[in-house]
Amino acid sequence: SGDILFSTLEKYHGTRMWGRFLDAGTGLHSIKWIQSLIPSCTSWTAVTADQGMCTQIQRDVDIMSRIRQTDSVILGNWMDDNFCSQLGVFDTILADYLIGAVDGFSPYEQDTIICRMKNHLSPNGRLYFIGMNPIPDEPAEPGSIVSEVRRARDSCILLAGHRPYREFPLTWVKRHMEKAQFNVVGSKNFTILHSETSIIRQIRVGQSKLSLIPFNPLKSGMEKYLHDLERRVKDMIRRNNGKIALSFDYVIAAEHANLSVPGQDFSPHFFSGGPECLLYGSTGPASVSSSGPVLLDGGDQPILAGDQLMQQQLLQQMQQQQQQQLYFQQQYDLQRQQQLMQQQQLLQQHPQYFSPQQSFPGHSQMMMSPQQMLTPSLSPSQPQQGHPSDQLHSSSSSHDQDLPASSNESTSNGGP
Helix, strand or coil: CCCCCHHHHHHHHHCCCCEEEEEECCHHHHHHHCCCCCCCCCEEEEEEEEEHHHHHHHHHHHCCCCCCCCEEEEEEECCCCCHCCCCCCCEEEEEEEEEHHHHHHCCCCCHHHHHHCCCCCCEEEEEEEEEECCCCCCCCCCCHHHHHHHHHHHHHHHHHCCCCCCCHHHHHHHHHHHCCCEEEEEEEEEEEEHHHHHHHHHHHHHHCCCCCCCHHHHHHHHHHHHHHHHHHHHHHCCCCCCCCEEEEEEEEEEEECCCCCCCCCCCCCCCCCCEEEEEEEECCCEEEECCCCEEECCCCCEEECCCHHHHHHHHHHHHHHHHHHHHHHHHHHHHHHHHHHHHHHHHHHHHHHHCCCCCCCCCCCCCEEEEEEEECEEEECCCCCCCHHCCCCCCCCCCCCCCCCCCCEEECCCCC
């Protein structure tokens, strides 16, 4: 894909089908990457709470020319219950800088959104996170100039009466994913290299808010400050060979924790109940009967299950997993059936809106044509500062940066 973050997700995904794909916080870059996954991606749904982003997508000829009848773009908010009830179930969910952007639309609800996304992930589905570890408040030089630019940008946004994005650290995301019963199966970090272009872009964001500051002396002072800050950025970049390393982007791969068996390469196995069943681990199946040892989860040490009570507890856990699997499958089948019925009804009621080259929506808010969009269920009350990739995300792995692919890469939790 040409993007180190998305390339990492592709490596994590391996030969699995992408299937029904949900872009939970979409942007131009992520949609174009998803379109490159066809035909393994059988359909995609892109969600945004930003009307401006919808307009940009509508005007992008490359995206619009490749939209299939099964693809749709939806304007909605993750905290809208009615919106979520019509969303459906997906095999793959991408949260591309979503957590950082949430503060601009639904502040203080980041942990809730993680739980809500879980409700839309199929039993064997995969959730992918892309995020940015926050810029430190007081880093040493030369990183201090990057931190100062962030503070100046956010100050302008706040003085204009808007909300800035708020990035969350990798540890926070992992902790809340575990609380939401996700199993993190892979994670990697990519050092961010900030260029002159990417840093000054953030100053431009601040300057774009000056006209909204009502107090003229303050507006004039901020204008002079940003001008001086740009001069100092150029000087600092020049003295550091064109790049400043600070913070990192991260990618996370996760699955339903209560449905997967650790020790498998992203392929959860479900157990059959009864007096004898098979448990699959990295060393193969192990028979479980009323007595004797049992090897769980492909671990190196066997778990002795000769005790009757322990055996009963083991079988109860297996039965619970069976019930959970059946529940998820029933929910998926029901929602998929409802989605198909809605598509048929919309096509019958509004045939003039659809053509083979346009989006075929299966929800209540959709992109019907490059010129027409239905009223959103919940739109933001204020303009935002752009997609999260407009922030200080300028590593070799960042979305809209022209940096070498040789920036530092480190791996956490191993990864596949």
